[in-house]
Amino acid sequence: MATLPKVRKAELAPSKKAGGAVAVMSKQDTDVTDQGADEDASLRVHAAWEAIRDDILSGNLAPSTRLRISMLNKKYSIGASPLREALSRLVSENLVVAVDRRGFMVTPMSVSDFRDLTNMRKLLEKEALRLSFQHGGERWEADLVAAFYRMGRVQERLDAGDPSTLAEWEVLNREYHDKLVSACGSEWLMRTRENVYVCAERYRRICLSIRNVPRDVTKEHKQILDAAIDRDVPKVHKLIDEHLERTFQKVAESGKLPN
Amino acid sequence: MATLPKVRKAELAPSKKAGGAVAVMSKQDTDVTDQGADEDASLRVHAAWEAIRDDILSGNLAPSTRLRISMLNKKYSIGASPLREALSRLVSENLVVAVDRRGFMVTPMSVSDFRDLTNMRKLLEKEALRLSFQHGGERWEADLVAAFYRMGRVQERLDAGDPSTLAEWEVLNREYHDKLVSACGSEWLMRTRENVYVCAERYRRICLSIRNVPRDVTKEHKQILDAAIDRDVPKVHKLIDEHLERTFQKVAESGKLPN
DNA sequence: GCTGGTCATTTTATCGATAAAAAAAGGTTT
DNA sequence: AAACCTTTTTTTATCGATAAAATGACCAGC
Numbered sequence: 160m161a162t163l164p165k166v167r168k169a170e171l172a173p174s175k176k177a178g179g180a181v182a183v184m185s186k187q188d189t190d191v192t193d194q195g196a197d198e199d200a201s202l203r204v205h206a207a208w209e210a211i212r213d214d215i216l217s218g219n220l221a222p223s224t225r226l227r228i229s230m231l232n233k234k235y236s237i238g239a240s241p242l243r244e245a246l247s248r249l250v251s252e253n254l255v256v257a258v259d260r261r262g263f264m265v266t267p268m269s270v271s272d273f274r275d276l277t278n279m280r281k282l283l284e285k286e287a288l289r290l291s292f293q294h295g296g297e298r299w300e301a302d303l304v305a306a307f308y309r310m311g312r313v314q315e316r317l318d319a320g321d322p323s324t325l326a327e328w329e330v331l332n333r334e335y336h337d338k339l340v341s342a343c344g345s346e347w348l349m350r351t352r353e354n355v356y357v358c359a360e361r362y363r364r365i366c367l368s369i370r371n372v373p374r375d376v377t378k379e380h381k382q383i384l385d386a387a388i389d390r391d392v393p394k395v396h397k398l399i400d401e402h403l404e405r406t407f408q409k410v411a412e413s414g415k416l417p418n
Numbered sequence: 419m420a421t422l423p424k425v426r427k428a429e430l431a432p433s434k435k436a437g438g439a440v441a442v443m444s445k446q447d448t449d450v451t452d453q454g455a456d457e458d459a460s461l462r463v464h465a466a467w468e469a470i471r472d473d474i475l476s477g478n479l480a481p482s483t484r485l486r487i488s489m490l491n492k493k494y495s496i497g498a499s500p501l502r503e504a505l506s507r508l509v510s511e512n513l514v515v516a517v518d519r520r521g522f523m524v525t526p527m528s529v530s531d532f533r534d535l536t537n538m539r540k541l542l543e544k545e546a547l548r549l550s551f552q553h554g555g556e557r558w559e560a561d562l563v564a565a566f567y568r569m570g571r572v573q574e575r576l577d578a579g580d581p582s583t584l585a586e587w588e589v590l591n592r593e594y595h596d597k598l599v600s601a602c603g604s605e606w607l608m609r610t611r612e613n614v615y616v617c618a619e620r621y622r623r624i625c626l627s628i629r630n631v632p633r634d635v636t637k638e639h640k641q642i643l644d645a646a647i648d649r650d651v652p653k654v655h656k657l658i659d660e661h662l663e664r665t666f667q668k669v670a671e672s673g674k675l676p677n
Numbered sequence: 678g679c680t681g682g683t684c685a686t687t688t689t690a691t692c693g694a695t696a697a698a699a700a701a702a703g704g705t706t707t
Numbered sequence: 708a709a710a711c712c713t714t715t716t717t718t719t720a721t722c723g724a725t726a727a728a729a730t731g732a733c734c735a736g737c
Contacts, residue, residue, distance in 0.1 A: 199518035203691065204506075227718070238692050240499045243720085244506045247463075251510030253609075259458035260698060260719065272605075279606040282545050346531075347538040350512075351610055462721065486688070497722050502690085519689065519728060 207237045207245035215254050215265050216360045222268040226255065253358050266358075269418040270411050273362045277407045280359060283352040284403070285396045287340035292390045295342035300388060306335040307384050314377050325367065329360070335380060339387060365416070366409050374405065466496045466504035474513050474524050475619045485514065485522040512617050525617075528677040529670050532621045536666045539618060542611040543662070544655045546599035551649045554601035559647060565594040566643050573636050584626065588619070594639060598646060625665050628672050633664065 199205060211231070214220040231242050246263045249255035257263045291299070310331045316324045333356070340352065379402050386395040410416065458464060470490070473479040490501050505522045508514035516522045550558070569590045575583045592615070599611065638661050645654040669675065 202518055205518070228720095229718070239720085240502070240691060243499070244503055244690095247503045247506045248510055251507055258456045259461055259464065261456075262719065275604050275606045278604060279610070282541070282607075286541055345534050345537060347534045347614070348541075351538070355606070487690095488688070498690085499721060503720095521689065 203237050203241035204244045207231075207235060207241050208248055210235050211245060211249060212252075212254060215249075216357070216364075218361065218364060220265050222265050222361070224265045226263040226265065228262070252354055268361060268416055270416045271418050273359075273407060273410060273416070276355060276359055276362070277403050280352075280355050281400055281403055283348060283355060284336075284340065284399050287343040287345070287348050287352055288387075288395050288399065289392050290343035290345060290348070291340050292387065292392055292395070294344050295387075299338075299342045302341075303335075303338050303384065303387060306331070306338040307380060310335045310380060311377050328367070329363070339383070362410050363406065365413060366406050369409055369413050374409075379405075462496050462500035463503045466490070466494060466500050467507055469494050470504060470508060471511075471513060474508075475616070475623075477620065477623060479524050481524050481527040481620070483524045485524065487521070511613055527620060527675055529675045530677050532618075532666060532669060532675070535614060535618055535621070536662050539611075539614050540659055540662055542607060542614060543595075543599065543658050546602040546604070546607050546611055547646075547654050547658065548651050549602035549604060549607070550599050551646065551651055551654070553603050554646075558597075558601045561600075562594075562597050562643065562646060565590070565597040566639060569594045569639060570636050587626075588622070598642070621669050622665065624672060624674055625668050628668055633668075638664075 211220070211226070220226070226246065228239050228242055231237070232239065235242075246255055246257070250257045250263070254266055255263050256266050295303075313324050313328050313331050317328050336356070340349070343349065379398070383395060383398050383402070386398060470479070470485070479485070485505065487498050487501055490496070491498065494501075505514055505516070509516045509522070513525055514522050515525050554562075572583055572587050572590050576587050595615070599608070602608065638657070642654060642657050642661070645657060
């Protein structure tokens with residue numbers, strides 16, 4: 160009863176998980192969605208999940224908006240079952256809240272939530288960085304440098320006043336931060352961090368819309384990069400705290416959020 | 419576009435959230451399910467979610483078991499839509515894994531997963547404790563002492579060799595650890611910790627089934643309690659690390675898990 | 678004896694229909 | 708005009724049916 164069945168995996172899960180493999184991956188290949196394996200974009204649930212998620216993150220579906228099945232039905236041409244399934248997932252991912260018999264709504268935003276979220280991110284990010292510094296090798300360093308340069312490029316264009324690069328900025332910023340922690344070696348930490356990162360995206364977007372204090376993000380990223388190469392944990396912890404805190408401050412002071 | 423709609427909450431969410439209120443709450447009142455508000459036990463999704471979850475945590479549904487809709491259908495007499503919805507939630511909670519077009523299965527267990535999980539728990543638990551020490555007042559201390567004593571009682575009965583108290587032990591152990599961090603004041607931390615705690619339950623159950631080294635859990639809990647009353651953060655961090663690590667070691671060495 | 682292909686069976690993913698619950702709209706009575 | 712019933716309308720939660728995909732069985736050929 161207590162003993163476990165030997166292994167019996169593999170039949171269901173064709174995932175490879177790429178332990179030491181290098182994973183070249185050209186990205187922007189066909190389009191989206193196909194990152195590891197097992198994601199089938201032709202599934203309605205998947206389409207619904209992605210569409211709603213994107214609309215929430217982009218602000219297209221504003222915080223506290225009620226998500227009526229009939230409305231989503233028309234908007235995305237997807238039936239009730241896959242929609243509800245997608246919404247259930249989004250609930251667990253904290254982008255949607257549900258009340259029994261009363262449906263779903265986009266998770267509200269507030270300063271206090273962002274305060275909490277920022278603290279959580281600091282905790283996870285710092286631990287992931289610490290571990291990544293321990294386990295990351297030369298390959299990791301090289302990839303990190305590359306991600307930093309790509310990020311710098313798009314930052315230049317953004318600073319030059321081209322707002323069409325906003326989406327690209329978000330992607331590259333994310334890739335840089337992902338790369339930083341990518342060597343941490345903890346599935347749980349990565350999963351959780353990912354979730355928190357995604358939920359912070361709506362707030363980050365507000366931050367980007369504020370163009371008063373000309374904060375030098377590239378410089379901040381450069382300092383973090385240097386600390387990473389030096390494996391200077393205390394330094395990078397301080398930098399990350401400041402980096403995240405600065406974003407929080409800007410958003411909190413913007414007056415665009417309740418509470 | 420970027421500005422948010424004023425508040426417009428309340429219509430959907432009747433939750434009170436009890437900021438400073440004391441929340442007496444007699445518990446074991448009518449029965450189960452009705453904890454805060456908005457949980458409607460008559461919903462099939464809810465029933466399915468709870469039933470499958472319990473069966474996974476109790477080991478009734480072994481790790482790596484495939485969860486075929488038809489099988490669950492017969493077992494719980496619930497239709498496909500609510501079942502899939504419940505399974506989707508469980509996927510986000512890491513108790514079930516899904517592969518597109520190939521269905522669901524109970525998340526496998528392994529030593530390496532438990533290693534990772536334990537590290538994650540240490541991180542979250544320690545941070546939550548630190549915050550709880552900061553914010554917890556007299557009321558919190560009193561509740562903590564109460565939870566400790568209740569726990570000690572059931573521990574005695576368990577040590578006396580009564581295996582029927584196992585479920586009760588799990589509940590009280592949980593209440594003690596919950597109480598410890600209950601004053602931390604961070605929604606995100608609590609949510610995440612909760613998820614990790616639940617996923618560790620299957621492993622904890624293995625630990626309980628090993629009755630070789632007569633580990634004195636009550637003493638460990640007492641030390642933690644004392645450190646909590648003293649607000650001794652470094653001490654409680656050390657104790658929690660050891661507490662969780664000890665469980666990990668026992669399970670890892672039991673040979674009941676692959677990898 | 679294994680490899681590869683075709684057919685039968687099982688299982689997933691999804692739609693459309695429907696009972697039950699919630700919200701909205703009126704209509705009384707005080 | 709505020710509190711309270713009814714009646715209508717909307718919306719959620721769920722079932723049963725079904726196309727498409729995956730799995731398994733069977734068979735032929737090298």
